[in-house]
Each structure stands twice: as structure tokens, then as C-alpha cells.
Amino acid sequence: MIEACKQAAAEVPHYCYHPKLTSPGNCRMCLVEMGMPPRPAPGEQPDLDEDGRAKINWMPRPVIACANTVAEGMGIRTQSLLAKECRQGVMEFLLINHPLDCPICDQAGECTLQEYSVEHGNGESRFLEGKVKKPKNVEIGPRIRLDDERCVLCSRCVRFSKEVVDDDVLGFVDRGSHSVLTVHPDRKLKNNYSLNTVDICPVGALTSNDFRFKMRVWFMRETKSVCNGCARGCNILIGSRENKIYRQTPRENNKVNSAWMCDSGRMEYHKLEHPGRLTDPMIKRGRKHHTVDWTDAVCRAARDLTKFKGEQFAIIASGRMTNEELYLTRTLSESLEAGIVDIVTRIGTGDDYLAHSDKNPNVNGVRKILRLRSPGSKLKTIRAKVAKGEIKALLVLGENLLT
Amino acid sequence: MAEPRYITGKKPHAREKRMIFRNVDRAGWNPSIEKYIKDGGYKTLKKSLKLKPGEVTDEVKASGLRGRGGAGFPTGVKWGFIPPNNTKPIYLICNADESEPGTFKDRYIIHQDPHQLIEGILISSYAVGAKIAYIYIREEFPEGAIILENAIEEARKAGLLGKGIAGTGFECEIYVHRGAGAYICGEETGLIESLEGKRPYPRIKPPYFPAALGLYMCPTIVNNVESLCHVKHVMEMGGKQYGQLGTPRNTGTRILCVSGDVQKPGYFEIEVGKLTMGELIEDLCGGMKKGRKLKAVIPGGSSAKVLRAGETYTIRDGDQEKNIGLNDIPMDFDTLAACGSMAGSGGVIVMDDSRDMAWVLNNINTFYAHESCGQCTPCREGSLWMKKITDRMLAGGGVPSDVETLVSVGDNIAGRTICAFGEACSWPTQSFVGKFPEEFKKHTKRRNVGKALNPEAKVASASLMDKD
Amino acid sequence: MEVTKELDEKADEAISHYPADEKRSAALPLLHLVQQQFGFISDDAVSWVASKLEIEPIKILELVTFYPGFRQKAPGKYHIRVCRTLSCAMSGCHQTMERICEIAGIDRSNVSHHDPIAVSADGKFSIEFAECLASCGTGPVCLVGDDFHEEVKPKDAKALLAKYK
Secondary structure (H helix, E strand, O other): OHHHHHHOOOOOOOOOOOOOOOOOOOOOOOEEEEEEOOOOOOOOOOOEOOOOOEOOEEOOOOEEOOOOOOOOOOEEEOOOHHHHHHHHHHHHHHHHOOOOOHHHOOOOOOOHHHHHHHHHOOOOOOOOOOOOOOOOOEEEEOOEEEOHHHOOOOOHHHHHHHHOOOOOOEEEEOOHHHOEEEEEOOEOOOOOOOOHHHHHOOOOOEEEOOOOOOOOHHHOEEEEEEOOOOOOOOEEEEEEEOOEEEEEEEOOEOOOOEOOOOHHHHHHHHHHHOOOOOOOOEEEEOOEEEEOOHHHHHHHHHHHHOOOOHHHEEEEEEOOOOHHHHHHHHHHHHHOOOOEEEEEOOEOOOOOOOOOOEOOOOHHHHHHHOOOOOOOOOHHHHHHHHHHOOOOEEEEOOOOOOO | OOOOOEOOOOOOOOOOOOOOOOOOOEOOOOOOHHHHHHOOOOHHHHHHHOOOHHHHHHHHHHHOOEOOOOOOOEHHHHHOOOOOOOOOOEEEEEEEOOOOOOOOOHHHHHHHOHHHHHHHHHHHHHHHOEEEEEEEEOOOOHHHHHHHHHHHHHHHHOOOOEOOHHHOOOOEEEEEEEOOOOHHHHOHHHHHHHHOOOOOOOOOOOOOOOOOOOHHHOOEEEEEHHHHHHHHHHHHHOHHHHHHOEEOOEEOEEEEEEEEOEOOOEEEEEEOOOOEHHHHHHHHOOOEOOOOOEEEEEOOOOOOOOEEOOOEEEEEEOOEEEEEEHHHOEOOHHHHHHOOOOOOOOEEEEEEOOOOHHHHHHHHHHHHHHHOOOOOHHHHHHHHHHHHHHHHHHOOOOOOHHHHHHHHHHHHHOOOOOOOHHHHHHHHHHHHHHHOHHHHHHHHOOOOOOOOOOHHHHHHHHHHHHOO | OOOOHHHHHHHHHHHOOOOOOOHHHHHHHHHHHHHHHHOOOOHHHHHHHHHHHOOOHHHHHHHHHHOOOOOOOOOOOEEEEEEOOHHHHHOOHHHHHHHHHHHHOOOOOOOOOOOOOEEOOOOOEEEEEEOOOOOHHHOOOEEEOOEEEOOOOHHHHHHHHHOOO
């Protein structure tokens, strides 16, 4: 029912429902009114109202939209008084023990509790009691922090860990209002997909160590991109501000990565901050490298490269290059009649899910555009020829062969 | 079968009709299979095995037997919900988790007459097609678990359990599975989750109706201890004959458990609907304590809505409506429901005019707040909230808005949760505050913060006092 | 925690009550076996039960902390549970609790939701409140270990405790 409502542009608010996970129906936020038209007696026509729709017998008890399927003729009311009262009730219940953490909570700005408070909440509190206290800032894994008071016990993280990555290490301990999300001390949340739980957590209970306290989400611009950590090519969103990247999150693509990405891919952007990165063109004079401007650098490269041709010249390109860059590489190699063209291969460990063992993102491009049938197979030859002096010039693109 | 004699001082009242409790408090009786068989036991099982399973179900349907665990759902109808073309194993679960406050009947069946239960389980398993039955018994009946296990072994040795029961092709195993102290395991899907070794979070229905997707996602029938014993009696005398007992649509006998401010609390097996509330309290329980008047009655376990002394109720009598008072209510399912409460588990709690209704409600709220499993938002947060409000009211920190807040919180829980615990924890608040508003209003005049059972409430009260 | 051969065999027997691919069902029976033998469920016990059933230890911790019937700390030699639900409260269970604590020398002032059990100074008795024990007509009631006692008024507390040496 909840998907049908979304298609009908009558979105129903929810916490625990997630289209990629099973529906436990525990948050009760998606309660709507439901009804069926009464079955007409045999031979009779159904009762119609002024709009020509079948009259509906509305059920007095609201139902959850996330775990009920639609049926022919069913009526759903998402904006009735009862539906609104249900939501207001659930919002009030969620807020009574919720800490006033918005000023220090990373989720601010992308928090469904905040959003729904505005849309569906009461505005005033009538809770006069003491709140239930729970542990804060708990390290449940090397990359994740947990603030239990913020947790609304939707169980999305528990279901994700069990159903999607088969690492059932999250659970609820204690009972009732004192229930607390936690891990067993011997089995923490360490798997390479743990940070997806941070994405799907509707509140700021689970936060990423890498992003915690770094940047407010409303300052960040989100750029659509593709992860370059491996050959999978998970679709991502890069969150940045003034050209500094603060985080990467997955972007849904049902043909590639569903709604997920791996933790190591997520951390790829840190490579951009590596102090060893070349940020300016440099030319070696004597023993040292000196920064030059682009014109000088390109002209110098062109001048030096055109001294050699054919068998004296080889190109080592990269499986990290974009298709456009590979195309230009091919053009260059054709015009200089490069003797050998190859790339540096990177084979690591893959897993059964998204992490591909090929850690180069674009070997497919290399095969098609540079027309290499066996990428990486000629590197030994290149090294041997360089040692023998047969190759006098080596153009290396996008790789560092010295480390 | 001999007419039973009973232990001195424990003779059944003249108005009782002992059938399920025939052997409870019986003189010279013990829970052994020898006693049971000598008294005619297991004959009904053998008789039932000669019928087709569907015929047994038909008898139970014809009897009009309704579940005795609390919901009062027709047992035969429940059995009929198993999908007709099912190929998965079918399970029968005996709900021996008796935890509804005010209820103390299954205890005696388990401890004193286990073979009646086993016979009932075997007949029911045969009818529904179950080869394995589990008795989920609450942890706080440790002796009961041992008695049941012994009885199961006795039955096995007598060829009444396991393969080839009573020389027929019917095979059935019964295992005892102990709970660990959670009221929510009395909810059938919570019980199933607990049996599966998980946290007993009740399942959403639809789609997880136990008859289709129960234990291990196989068809499962969950029945109360007393209900399963009734099945034996239905088969013994025939469904139609059983239906003559009690009153129409409220057939058979049931055990009422009375506690609270009466002279003689205890258990009484009566024909459903043939005894009124007044007769129960005055005749069977010897009336109120000396010098005290009836103030309130909870008729069906603490989840049931309270009835106030002096109230009148408008109910249907055939084609007409009539008014009856509290004392005239027949103890059956339909009339109690029509009076705005329920027969529930048969646990009747009687309160006299010495009781503060806010104190009573606070005790009930404490129970529900403690027992809430925590799965869904309204019950998890609301049950503890209601308890904190009544804690604070009793500690002297009540404010006028508390009365309205209490009812509103209850309204936001009932009908909006995964399981009936939502109603169970909110109906007491709704009914006590609704029927005794003056009792609660008197707790909203702030006075000195006195001795609070709950230190948190004391702090909350004190902070509100400062705001004055 | 020393897992004796006997305990291991009892555990296997309990597991056999459930379908072969549903070992997890034996979680409560195994935890009961452990608590019967050692008096409470230790961290080692959680790990042992988890490995016996081939599931994650968090799934056992979930159960041990959910059910009040399981204790994670050693109780006294005799563990007392006093019912506090409506009918027993009406018949004076709080007074009974106070009297028992007085006689047995138990201080309940530090009891909280997370720490509901108080142990006497000499370690002989531990005590906690329990919810409805299903004997409302004969309240106040209590369990001492597996022994069930009915109509325990404050004046009966001394005789009750004297039964346990």
C-alpha cells in the first residue's frame, strides 16, 4: 500500500519501512485508513458515489501501509482526521524520550524525525516526566558511533545487517521503553558495508566516525558520481562544500548497486587529500622538481616525447582513467606510434556482494578503447625493455610507478 | 467413573459444575496416569481416534467452544483456518503461559490434572493434523514443568504418545518448553517467536496468521490450557451435548478466578452465563469484607475495562433493550462485552471502597510498562508514560492536565499497535479515568511531595512543584 | 565456565526437541540449564550457548536481557521473588517485602530497573519483585527458588525464611 500511495503522489510518512528490506511494521507511522467496497449481492451492481467510484466501507481501525498489499477496489485515506491523529500520536511518542540533540546531531537537516515533527507533529510538549536515559557515543564498530537515546528502534540497521550482508551482529537488549540497540563486545559491526546502516538510520542514532561533527548537511552540495574504488561502479553522491569533499553516500541504481556501497569505496575520497598528491605541474631540473605552469609543462612534455617514436616509446595508462581520457590516450599513442600500451592492473579481494576483486574502476574502458585484450600482461616486457635501453621514453598516465 | 470427593475445606460450591476442575482438590487424587486411567481417562482419546480428524473438528465447531485464554474466539473456527492444501508440518501449541493478572486456573490443571491436558492436546493434535505439540509453560511454574514432563513419560510408556498411539496410525510428540518471565509470550505470535528462540516480538497480522504462517512459518494452532481440556469433554459427551451447557453462543463451563476484597477469594467452575456477577461475589465468595462496600470490579483479567459499582448497562434481550446493574451481569462473553468490558481470561478482581483507584491504576500501569516488549512505538513509549504520570500523581506531583493527558495517551495507543497488548495497556487507563474521574482529579491538587515508590517520580514531582 | 559432559549432553537432548534446522529454538532451554547449574548467566555462558546453537552471541544477549527470569549476576544462596501485581499488592505484598528484607538483612535502596536484585550482606538471600505469579486468590505469594509460597503475610516472613538453612 505504501508504494501505491507513493505512486499516487500521496506519500505516507514512515520510519521502519525501507523498499530494500522486509517490513516489520513497528514504527506505526504509516498508519492509514483503509476500506473495501462491499461485495454486491449476486446480480446487483455495486453502490456508487457521486464521482462514480464504488462506495467504501471504511474500517474503524487504521492499518499500516508498509506491510499490507493493495486489492482491487481498495480505498486508502492518507489525509483523513484519523490518519493525521495517528501520526501526531506516533510523533509525540517518539519525541517524549528523544534527547534534545539537534544542535550536535549530524542527522540535522536530513532527519525524518525533524521533518515529520514539522509536518505531522504537535508543536507543544505535554510530557512532564523524566526521560529514559541510554548510552551515548558508543563505539559499536571501528567506523560507527551509536547514540542510543536517539534510536527510534525501527530496526532498519538490524534488518540490513542480517538480510543484505548476512552479518547479524546488531540486536536489541533489555525490554520495553528501555530497549537499546547494541552489539556483542566480541562481535562488533565491522563488515565492509557497515556504513550503509548510517545512511538508512532515519535519525542520528548511527553516525559515521568519518563524518561525525564535520559538516552540516545543508551546507553541502551533492554531486552525482560513480565510485572509483573498484570495477563495480556503485553510483554515489559526493557531498562537498567549496570543493572539499566531506562524505560519499550511495545513490540508488537497481542495475548496479541497489541502494548500497561498501565502506572502503566510501572512504576513497580521502585519497584526494593525500599529501603526496601532485597538485601542480612540475619539471625536474637537476635533482629537484620545480613547479611550473601548465603551458611550460605541456610544451616541455610534447618536445621531449616527440624525440622518440615507435619501439622506443611506450605508454602506461591507468584503469582509473575515464573513457574520455582513454580515448585521448589512444589518440596520443597512435600519433606517436607507441610501441607498447598497457595499464597497471590492480587485483584485490572481492566479496560476494558489491566489492569487485578488480580494484580498477574502468578496465572495461581500457579493453574497449585502448583495445587491450590482456591488460597488465605487457608490464614485464616494458620493464625489461627499459632496462635494456630499448625503450627510451615512457609516458605514464594516472599512475605512480615509483612507489 | 466415581463421583469425586473433595479435600475438607475445598469442596466446590453448590453453584459450580466441576468438569475441567473435576480432579482439582480431589481427595485421594494425584497426577499419576494410573489415577487418571482408573477414573476413565484416555477413553475419549481412543474414541476420537476412531473418527476422521475433520469429524473431530466438526464436533468442536458444533459445541460452540470459545477460547478460554482471553480472546474467546471459537476454537473450532480457529482450527478450520489451516490452509486446505497445506503440505508443511502442522504444530499445536498449548499456551500454558498463564500471566494475565487476576487469573489462576491453568496452574491447577497443570499441577493437579496434567493428563487431562495431555489427552486434550492429543485429541486436538489429531484433529488439526499436528505431529508435534509444544507446551509453552511459564518459567514461574517450575514444579509444573516437571509434573508435565513426568506425565508425558507416563503417557509414552502407556503407548499413548509417540508412534502408533493407542494402536492406531496416529503419531504425536509433546515437548515441554519453559518460558522465562514475559507476559507477552502469552500472545500467540509472541509465543511463537519465543519458541523459535527469538525475542518475543508479536508478528503483524496480516500476513502472519498462525494458522497459515506460524511456528517456523508452518500452520500452527495455539490454544489455552483450559480450552484444550474442554476439547476432551466436547469429544466425551459430543459437541451438541456440550452445547447444552452454559448459554447460547456462550456454551460450556469456565473457571472464574476471584481475588481482591472478597471474603473468600478462589476459583469456581460455572456454566458460562448461568451465574451473575452479584451471585459470584455474594454467594460464592461470601461477599465483601466486613464493613466494606463494592466499589469496582475488573471482570476478565487486568486488561479488561473496569466496571463501577452502581453502573447500569443497556443490553439487548432478544428484540428489546433492557437495563441491568453490575450485579445482574451474567458471567459470559457476550454480555460482558456488551457492558463495555470483556470476559477475558476469567480473572475477576474485586475492589472495595478502601481502594484508591489511582493507586490501583498505577499498579496496573506498572505491570504493563514492565511487560511491554518494546517493538512498536505507541505501546513502548505510551505504557511507560502512563505509569510515570500515575507515579507522579500518587507522589503528590499531579497537575490538572494529567487527567486529560492520561486518557489521550491511552487513546493514542489503542487500535494502533501490532498486537492486543496495546488495548490491554490502554483500556485500564481509559476505563479507570473515565469511570472514576473524581478519584484522579483529587490527585491533581499538588501537595507536599510525600513518599514515592519511585524516586524518579519524586524528582519529577518536585520539579513541577518549583514551577508554581 | 566449566561445561561438564553432563551439561553438554542435556543441551544436546534439549536441541533434539526441535527440527534439525531450527536449533535456535533451544535457546531458552539451554539458558535454563545454565542458570540451573550456575545460578546465573555469565558472559562465558552467553558465548557457549551461542556457539552451541551456531548463532551470533548478540542473539543470546538479546534474550538474556529481555527475560527477567534470567539473571546476569550471581544471586544469593536462595533467591526470593515476591509478586507485586494488583491482587498481591492489595493483600499487602509491599509490607511483606519490607519485612522479609528486614529479617534477612537485605538493603533494597540501590535497586533500579537495570539492577532489580538485592542480595543480603551474608549472601544467603537475594530478592526481587516479580509480576503476577498466577495465584491471585492466595496473595501475597512468592517463589523461593522453585518453592512456591502462598499467603505470606509480614508475620509469616520469619517462619518462611527459617525454612532455608
